[in-house]
Amino acid sequence: MDKIINQYVQNQLSRAPLLLQSYTHDEQGNKYLTRNAFIRLQKLMRDFDQGQQEIRIVAIPGLRGVGKTTLLAQLYMDLYPQQPANLFYLSTDQVVNVLNSDLNTVLEEYQSITGNSFEALSHKVYLFIDEIHFDKKWASILKMIYDRSKNIFVICTGSSALSLQSTPDLARRVILEKLYPIKFPVKGLKEALKTYLFGSVDAKTCFTHLQGISTQVAQYWTGIDRLEIDKFLRFGSMPFTLTLQDEARSQMLTNQLIDKVVEKDLADLGSFTKDTLELIKNILLMVAASSEVSFTSLANSLSDISVNTLINVFNALEKAEMLIRVYPYGSAYKKVRKPSKYHFMTPAVRHSLLSIVEGESAYRNHKGKYLEDIVALTLYREFGAKLSSPIFYDSAKGGADFVLSSAGKKIAIEVGHGNKDTRQVQATLQKIKGDYGLVISNSQLAQEDNIVKVPLEYFLLM
Numbered sequence: 001m002d003k004i005i006n007q008y009v010q011n012q013l014s015r016a017p018l019l020l021q022s023y024t025h026d027e028q029g030n031k032y033l034t035r036n037a038f039i040r041l042q043k044l045m046r047d048f049d050q051g052q053q054e055i056r057i058v059a060i061p062g063l064r065g066v067g068k069t070t071l072l073a074q075l076y077m078d079l080y081p082q083q084p085a086n087l088f089y090l091s092t093d094q095v096v097n098v099l100n101s102d103l104n105t106v107l108e109e110y111q112s113i114t115g116n117s118f119e120a121l122s123h124k125v126y127l128f129i130d131e132i133h134f135d136k137k138w139a140s141i142l143k144m145i146y147d148r149s150k151n152i153f154v155i156c157t158g159s160s161a162l163s164l165q166s167t168p169d170l171a172r173r174v175i176l177e178k179l180y181p182i183k184f185p186v187k188g189l190k191e192a193l194k195t196y197l198f199g200s201v202d203a204k205t206c207f208t209h210l211q212g213i214s215t216q217v218a219q220y221w222t223g224i225d226r227l228e229i230d231k232f233l234r235f236g237s238m239p240f241t242l243t244l245q246d247e248a249r250s251q252m253l254t255n256q257l258i259d260k261v262v263e264k265d266l267a268d269l270g271s272f273t274k275d276t277l278e279l280i281k282n283i284l285l286m287v288a289a290s291s292e293v294s295f296t297s298l299a300n301s302l303s304d305i306s307v308n309t310l311i312n313v314f315n316a317l318e319k320a321e322m323l324i325r326v327y328p329y330g331s332a333y334k335k336v337r338k339p340s341k342y343h344f345m346t347p348a349v350r351h352s353l354l355s356i357v358e359g360e361s362a363y364r365n366h367k368g369k370y371l372e373d374i375v376a377l378t379l380y381r382e383f384g385a386k387l388s389s390p391i392f393y394d395s396a397k398g399g400a401d402f403v404l405s406s407a408g409k410k411i412a413i414e415v416g417h418g419n420k421d422t423r424q425v426q427a428t429l430q431k432i433k434g435d436y437g438l439v440i441s442n443s444q445l446a447q448e449d450n451i452v453k454v455p456l457e458y459f460l461l462m
Contacts, residue, residue: 002109004099004101005099005101005105005106005109006109006113008094008095008099008106008109009090009106009109009110009113010113012088012089012090013088013113016076016087016088016089017076017077017080017084019089020072020073020076020077020089021073021077023069023070023072023073023074024070024073024074024077026243027243032070032074032239034071034074035067035071035179035182036187037060037071037177037179038071038074038075038078040177041058041060041071041075041155041177042075042078044058044175045075045079045126045153045155048124048153049124053150055175056146056150056152056153056154056173057142057145057146057153057154057156057170057173057174057175058153058154058155058156058174058175058176058177059132059156059157059158059174059175059176059177060072060155060156060157060158060176060177060178060179061157061158061159061176061178061179061321062157062159062178062179062180062321063159063180063181063261063320063321063322063345063346064159064257064260064261064265065238065239065240065253065254065257066179066180066181066182066238066239066321066346067179067182067239067240068130068157068158068179069130069131069157070239071157071179072089072128072130072155072157073089075128075155076089076126076128079126083124083126086123086124086125086126087125087126087128088110088125088126088127088128089128089129089130090103090106090127090128090129090130091130091131092129092130092131092132092133092134092135092138093130093131093134095134095135096134096135097134102135102137103129103132103135103137103138103141104137104141104144107127107141107145118145118148118149118152119148119149121149121151121152122151123151124151124152124153125149125151125152125153126152126153126154126155127145127152127153127154127155127156128155128156129154129155129156129157130156130157131157131158131159132156132157132158133158133159133268138156138158139170142154142156142170142173142174143170143173146173159261159264159265159320159321180345180377180381181237181238181345181346181348181377182236182237182238182239183237183374183377183378183460183462184220184232184460184461186216186220186461189213189216189217189220189461189462190461190462192209192213193210193213193458193459193461193462194382194462195209196209196210196213197210197438197454197459197462198382198404198406198409198411199407199409200436201435202435202436202450203436203437203447203449203450203451203452204447206436206438206452207445207446207447207452210445210452210454210458211445214445217457217458217461220461221457229456229457229460230363232460233347233351233363233367233370233371233374234247234250234347234348234351234363234370235247235250235251235254235348235351235352236348237346237347237348237374237377238250238254238257238346238348240253241253241254241348250348251351251352251355254348254349254351254352255352255356257349258281258284258322258349258352258353259281261320261322262277262280262281263277265316265320266280266313266316266317266320269316269319269320270312270313270315270316272309272312272313272316275304276305276309276313279302279304279305280313280317281353282302283298283302283310283313284317284322284349284353285353285354285356285357286298286301287323287342287344288344288349288350288353288354288366288369289354289366291341291342291343291369291372292339292340292341293314293339293340293341293342294339295307295310295311295314295339298310314342317342321345322344322345322349323342323343323344323345324342324343324344324345324376324377324380324384325340325341325342326340326341326342326343326376326391326392326393326402327340327389327392327393328340328341328392328393328394328395329392329393329394329395329403329405329432330392330395338395339395341393343372343373343376343377344373345373345377345380346373346377347369347370347371347373347374350366350369350370350373351363351366351370354366367417368415368416368417371415371416371417371440371441371456372401372415374459374460375401375402375413375415375440375459376391376402378459378462379391379402379404382462383404383406390404390405390406391403391404392404392405394412394424394427394428394431394432396427396428396431398423398424398427399424399427399428399431400412400413400414400424400425400427400428400429400437401413401414401415401424402414402415403428403432403434409435410432410433410434410435411434411435411436411437411438412425412428412429412432412434412437412438413425413437413438413439413440414437414438414439414440415439415440415441416439416440416441417441417442418441418442419441419442419443420439420440420441420443420453421439422437422439422448422449422451422453425437425438425439425451426449426451429450429451435450436450436451436452437450437451437452438451438452438454439451439452439453439454440454440455440456440459441453441454441455441456442455442456443455445458
């Protein structure tokens with residue numbers, strides 16, 4: 001085994017640049033675009049190189065397929081020309097599941113090969129660890145690296161955001177850079193849209209501000225086929241589909257992603273039996289068709305699973321970043337008594353699941369739900385990181401899709417395909433004594449009393 005690990009480390013040291021280039025360039029040799037997270041992490045690495053030693057571990061959690069390995073590879077290749085001898089990339093999935101070894105053994109072999117123990121390092125070293133959660137002792141290993149040397153910078157990825165955050169001992173040592181499915185955010189416009197949509201005094205102020213950036217919004221969409229929005233909602237929010245022209249292949253890869261989440265991530269996140277794991281894809285299919293979930297009703301429908309097991313399954317799907325849970329608005333009693341809504345972290349997953357049953361009509365039949373997923377993702381990304389999520393829905397019949405209760409404001413939000421009316425938002429605003437409402441749809445920008453109709457083209461740029 002020692003010889004195999006030695007060969008693996010030697011191979012990673014010599015061939016990592018060639019391997020990682022396949023993640024940073026397309027088949028024609030063109031570089032993939034970088035995301036905003038790249039700039040932030042690049043700065044942290046440069047600060048470390050210039051002597052800042054407090055931030056030395058960065059974890060990149062997120063759903064499988066959102067581009068974590070690509071981001072890791074881009075950061076490696078950006079640094080490689082300056083420090084080729086001081087970089088080490090490894091895949092924990094390979095170490096554990098192929099080599100039947102562990103991170104500690106590989107890192108000890110790395111020190112032996114390079115002739116530098118971590119404690120004795122006099123120069124900077126950068127460790128790039130992909131899918132670190134495959135080693136059960138990943139938390140203690142990161143702590144060990146942090147404590148043994150101030151000259152090591154670690155960037156690691158993991159599929160489960162909550163598992164990466166759940167170790168109190170690492171909380172003060174690790175910076176989290178959460179990665180989400182991609183959208184259309186435009187620097188400057190994104191910040192302005194967030195402020196105007198969710199931080200205005202009232203509907204009139206919100207509408208006036210949105211009017212003020214209408215030219216910028218129009219300029220962005222000039223020359224972009226509106227069919228790109230449909231393509232984005234079907235599968236384009238997952239980076240691995242961007243270079244694919246064949247939608248069937250995109251769906252196949254998305255389905256493979258779902259299978260991996262169920263077979264690998266959920267198996268790690270919960271003590272589920274083989275029979276339960278085999279039911280999860282059916283459970284996801286039922287959620288895809290109807291977002292509102294009553295655990296009791298769902299357990300009765302499936303018959304082979306208990307309510308408690310079902311609750312554990314949904315908790316694990318949240319931790320794996322597959323689903324976003326939205327509680328009903330109201331008292332703690334209502335939150336428990338009324339069913340929650342579950343949105344997919346990306347509409348690409350919903351579309352792939354529904355296409356299994358409905359084929360080409362899946363998008364047409366459920367477009368409104370795909371739009372809700374995008375809004376849920378945006379709200380979750382911007383507001384969901386708080387200790388208590390401020391994102392709810394109105395569980396009353398005819399109530400709004402979302403209620404955002406943040407910074408002393410209550411905003412009712414309705415999402416829909418086509419020219420959506422304002423009745424549902426108005427009903428929710430009256431009930432919750434809200435500040436103003438938003439209707440996000442294909443309509444023109446307009447104001448009706450205390451409600452602003454927001455075109456989808458605006459919202460997608462946030």
